[in-house]
Amino acid sequence: MTKKVRVRYAPSPTGHLHIGNARTALFNYLFARNLGGDFIIRIEDTDLKRNIEGGEKSQLENLAWLNIDWDESPDNPGNYGPYRQSERKDIYLPLIDQLLASNLAYKCYCTEEELDEAREKQQARGEMPRYSGHCAHLTPEQQAAFEAEGRDHVVRFRVPRGEELSFDDLVKGPITFESDSVGGDFVILKRDGMPTYNFAVAVDDHMMEISHVLRGDDHIANTPKQLMIYNAFGWEAPIFGHMTLIINTETGKKLSKRDETILQFIEQYRELGYLPEAMFNFIALLGWSPVGEDEIFSKDELIKLFDANRLSKSPASFDPKKLEWVNNQYIKSLDIATFTDMCVPFFVEKGLLSAEMTEEKRAWTETLVGLYQPQMSYAAEIIELTDMFFNEHPTLDDAAKEVLAGETVPTVLEAFKAQIESLETFDVPSIKAVIKAVQKETGVKGKNLFMPIRVAVSGQMHGPELGDTILLLGKEKTIAHLNEALA
Numbered sequence: 001m002t003k004k005v006r007v008r009y010a011p012s013p014t015g016h017l018h019i020g021n022a023r024t025a026l027f028n029y030l031f032a033r034n035l036g037g038d039f040i041i042r043i044e045d046t047d048l049k050r051n052i053e054g055g056e057k058s059q060l061e062n063l064a065w066l067n068i069d070w071d072e073s074p075d076n077p078g079n080y081g082p083y084r085q086s087e088r089k090d091i092y093l094p095l096i097d098q099l100l101a102s103n104l105a106y107k108c109y110c111t112e113e114e115l116d117e118a119r120e121k122q123q124a125r126g127e128m129p130r131y132s133g134h135c136a137h138l139t140p141e142q143q144a145a146f147e148a149e150g151r152d153h154v155v156r157f158r159v160p161r162g163e164e165l166s167f168d169d170l171v172k173g174p175i176t177f178e179s180d181s182v183g184g185d186f187v188i189l190k191r192d193g194m195p196t197y198n199f200a201v202a203v204d205d206h207m208m209e210i211s212h213v214l215r216g217d218d219h220i221a222n223t224p225k226q227l228m229i230y231n232a233f234g235w236e237a238p239i240f241g242h243m244t245l246i247i248n249t250e251t252g253k254k255l256s257k258r259d260e261t262i263l264q265f266i267e268q269y270r271e272l273g274y275l276p277e278a279m280f281n282f283i284a285l286l287g288w289s290p291v292g293e294d295e296i297f298s299k300d301e302l303i304k305l306f307d308a309n310r311l312s313k314s315p316a317s318f319d320p321k322k323l324e325w326v327n328n329q330y331i332k333s334l335d336i337a338t339f340t341d342m343c344v345p346f347f348v349e350k351g352l353l354s355a356e357m358t359e360e361k362r363a364w365t366e367t368l369v370g371l372y373q374p375q376m377s378y379a380a381e382i383i384e385l386t387d388m389f390f391n392e393h394p395t396l397d398d399a400a401k402e403v404l405a406g407e408t409v410p411t412v413l414e415a416f417k418a419q420i421e422s423l424e425t426f427d428v429p430s431i432k433a434v435i436k437a438v439q440k441e442t443g444v445k446g447k448n449l450f451m452p453i454r455v456a457v458s459g460q461m462h463g464p465e466l467g468d469t470i471l472l473l474g475k476e477k478t479i480a481h482l483n484e485a486l487a
């Protein structure tokens with residue numbers, strides 16, 4: 001019988017969910033759902049000093065926002081709990097004792113200072129740091145003497161000499177590590193009584209019957225240590241797949257919770273009014289692609305299409321511009337009421353609209369949002385784009401200022417203003433007729449005609465149809481803006 005597919009996303013609660021974490025979670029999720037398996041979330045919180053308040057909650061909330069659902073987690077435990085490593089000491093400690101009893105592990109009484117000193121000496125000699133094996137063969141009397149001194153201890157795993165540790169990586173193919181290359185007998189139980197990462201992970205993946213470990217290749221050097229733990233207990237190892245990491249395009253370094261140079265947390269995009277469906281779609285294409293050229297896929301399509309054989313062997317870089325493009329595709333397909341609902345909170349926050357609106361105001365807002373919807377990358381952009389509808393004194397960028405500095409601009413704007421003032425019916429055809437009339441009157445045409453009018457009334461060089469914009473702006477505001485530009 002083949003094992004049931006069970007995969008896990010195992011974040012440490014040391015920060016918020018970033019694009020790289022989300023990609024790793026998403027690929028595990030797609031892999032599980034594609035094969036009808038289970039997707040599990042386990043919190044790796046053994047590094048007590050680095051855990052942050054709310055880290056776990058934020059990881060889970062943002063996964064849920066992305067519409068990633070899971071079968072087991074700290075909140076909805078299955079039969080393999082607890083799902084936080086800090087709560088699994090009762091599972092780890094007897095296993096550590098078992099290794100001690102069978103002499104596959106031993107207590108090490110070296111102090112931090114002694115270990116540091118040894119490491120510095122090795123580095124000074126140009127050697128790779130490794131534990132010397134100082135405590136590997138202590139007699140019971142020597143141990144008792146250290147204990148009597150009041151020294152505390154760690155437990156180290158006895159690394160077998162001259163062994164090869166091989167696995168067939170789902171992404172990278174066959175990989176072999178020499179046991180002598182892992183830095184000597186490594187710690188499995190820390191001074192604070194917590195198991196180390198590598199020990200806990202191996203135990204948990206085994207106990208939770210994880211079939212495939214799909215994680216970032218930042219973990220690849222951990223794999224031989226974890227394989228040694230499996231071997232020591234006579235357990236069968238899961239299948240490993242080490243996926244290339246997502247790189248920050250700006251710095252060329254891997255995205256990490258500690259990288260603050262770019263917008264990279266899911267939360268930040270959520271707050272800017274990105275759509276979860278668009279983010280899901282975008283993230284699924286970071287380091288993976290289905291056959292063909294299409295780039296827009298629903299969640300169900302991605303579940304159907306996902307194939308681990310198509311995971312990329314080279315790192316994907318995170319391109320925020322591409323994300324904007326994908327999100328724009330999704331925004332364009334929203335009906336106007338839904339998209340207006342997404343934009344309204346941004347207006348409300350700026351005090352430009354109140355959440356309770358008259359029917360008339362709501363209709364006006366929908367028209368306004370609808371003007372800009374086709375060009376928008378995310379909902380928060382609406383504030384900047386519609387500035388002129390709320391603000392008499394817009395801030396113009398340099399290019400816009402240059403347009404207004406043109407020689408024929410005052411003539412054009414004066415003529416346009418006079419015509420608008422004398423308009424009796426204020427609608428799109430008459431506004432268009434006015435522009436034509438200004439062309440005739442001034443002899444200015446093309447860009448030199450349209451651009452100054454557009455910039456003067458809307459503050460921007462690009463945007464929706466000029467007639468629609470002016471109509472929505474209304475006669476009074478249009479004239480006020482023209483006066484401002486002419487002043």
Ligand SMILES: Nc1ncnc2c1ncn2[C@@H]1O[C@H](COP(=O)(O)OP(=O)(O)OP(=O)(O)O)[C@@H](O)[C@H]1O
Pocket residue numbers: 010011012013014015018019020021023024214215216217218219244245246247254255256257258
């Ligand atoms: N840049 C990245 N690209 C893809 N996956 C990543 C990236 N960074 C981390 N991961 C993966 O996310 C999962 C959770 O890792 P972890 O909680 O240690 O996050 P982290 O961002 O690496 O944290 P840190 O800032 O401490 O390095 C792991 O499987 C890890 O491989």
Ligand SMILES: [Zn+2]
Pocket residue numbers: 107108109110133134135136
């Ligand atoms: Zn020691």
